[in-house]
Amino acid sequence: MLTKRPATAALAGLLCLATAACGTPASPTANSPGDANVPGYPVTLRNCERTTTYTKAPSRVVVMNGASVAEVSSLLALGLGDRIVANEQSYGRSEVPGRAEAIRKLPDGNLTLNDAFDIPRESMVGLRPDLVLSTTSYGFDAKNGFATREDLTSVGANTYISPQGCDQDTSHMTVEDSYRLLADLGKIFHVSDRADRIVAASRKRIAAVSTKVKGKDRPNVMVLFANMSMGGNDFSSIAANGIWNDILAKAGGRNAFAATSRTTFADLSKEKVAAERVDALVVISYNDPDPEAYARKLLKEFPQWPAAKNQRSLVLSDSIYLGPSNDLAVEKIARMLHPDVF
Numbered sequence: 001m002l003t004k005r006p007a008t009a010a011l012a013g014l015l016c017l018a019t020a021a022c023g024t025p026a027s028p029t030a031n032s033p034g035d036a037n038v039p040g041y042p043v044t045l046r047n048c049e050r051t052t053t054y055t056k057a058p059s060r061v062v063v064m065n066g067a068s069v070a071e072v073s074s075l076l077a078l079g080l081g082d083r084i085v086a087n088e089q090s091y092g093r094s095e096v097p098g099r100a101e102a103i104r105k106l107p108d109g110n111l112t113l114n115d116a117f118d119i120p121r122e123s124m125v126g127l128r129p130d131l132v133l134s135t136t137s138y139g140f141d142a143k144n145g146f147a148t149r150e151d152l153t154s155v156g157a158n159t160y161i162s163p164q165g166c167d168q169d170t171s172h173m174t175v176e177d178s179y180r181l182l183a184d185l186g187k188i189f190h191v192s193d194r195a196d197r198i199v200a201a202s203r204k205r206i207a208a209v210s211t212k213v214k215g216k217d218r219p220n221v222m223v224l225f226a227n228m229s230m231g232g233n234d235f236s237s238i239a240a241n242g243i244w245n246d247i248l249a250k251a252g253g254r255n256a257f258a259a260t261s262r263t264t265f266a267d268l269s270k271e272k273v274a275a276e277r278v279d280a281l282v283v284i285s286y287n288d289p290d291p292e293a294y295a296r297k298l299l300k301e302f303p304q305w306p307a308a309k310n311q312r313s314l315v316l317s318d319s320i321y322l323g324p325s326n327d328l329a330v331e332k333i334a335r336m337l338h339p340d341v342f
Helices: 009-015 070-077 099-105 121-126 149-154 175-188 192-213 243-250 270-275 291-301 326-337
Strands: 043-047 050-054 061-063 084-087 131-134 158-161 220-225 235-239 265-268 280-284 313-316
Touching: 043 158, 043 175, 050 158, 061 070, 070 084, 070 099, 070 175, 121 149, 149 158, 158 175, 175 192, 175 243, 192 243, 192 326, 220 243, 235 270, 243 326, 265 270, 280 291, 280 326, 291 313, 313 326
Parallel strands: 061 084, 061 131, 131 158, 220 280, 280 313
Antiparallel strands: 043 050, 220 235, 235 265
C-alpha cells in the first residue's frame, strides 16, 4: 500500500464540510465616516446572508488558511498582494509561473496558529484587519477557536466567505464560482476592470478547449490529493464532486468516482478503487514534496487501469480548485485526455 501523511486539521475541517493582544485599537475601518467621499464607494455586497458595506478599498487584509489558495491567488492575480498583512494559504506549488514564490514572500503575521492550523481569535483581532477572507464559514466559527464575523465587525473589519462556502459544502462548486470570487473581490477593491479581464480571458480559453474536444469520447478520470488521509479507508481523499467535475467536463472527461459519494470527497477501500475503470489520473498536490512519485506509485499499484497501461497521469495544484486559473487545468487535462486535437 501507498504510505499516507495525515491531513492537517484545517484540511480535514474544510473537506468534511481549515500572539497579539486582544483589544488593540483598530485601524481606520472600511465603514469610517471620513471615507464617505472615496471615488467608487460605497460598495455593498451580499455575502452568506449578510450585507457588508465598504467605503474604501481594504488595506489590511487577512487571508485565513482554509486548506485553500483560492483567495490569496485571486488577490495576487488582481494585483492586490500589497494589501495583505497576514496570509496563511499555500499549496507549495502552482501552475502559474512565479505564483508559489509570490505567496511564499507574503507576510504571515508571525502568528502562532491553532490546532486547526489557522489564526486564533486573539491573534486575529490583534492584526487589526479591515477585511478577513475565509474559504468557508468554518473560519468564523467560535467553537473552532476563531473570531466570529460579529467579533470582527465589532473591531471594524469586514468579512468575506468565498462562493459555496456558506454551509461548508463545496460539492456543487463550479468554475462559475471562481469567476464570482474574482468579481466580488473586484467590487470590494474597486478593480472590477481587472477582474473582468481575467474572467473574460479564462472563458475564452476554456471555450476554445471545449470546442476542440466536443464530440470526443469522455475518459474516466480519477482525481485525488497526494498522500492525504482523511478517513478510515485506504483511499479517503478521492475528489468525487465539486469544481473538478466541471473542469473535467470542460476538458472532455468525466469523474470516475462521482457516483461513489454525494459529498465532495469519497472514502473508499482499495477493492472499490481497483474495481473502477480509470483511464487517466489527476493528482492534486497539497504541500506534498513529490506528488509525481505518488502518481507513479499509484499507477504501479493498479496495473489493470488503462491509465497505468498508458502511463496517463497529471499533477496539478491550484488550477483545479477554486481560484483564478481554472483555464489552465482545463487545458492541461484536455491535452492529456485528447492529445490528438492539439
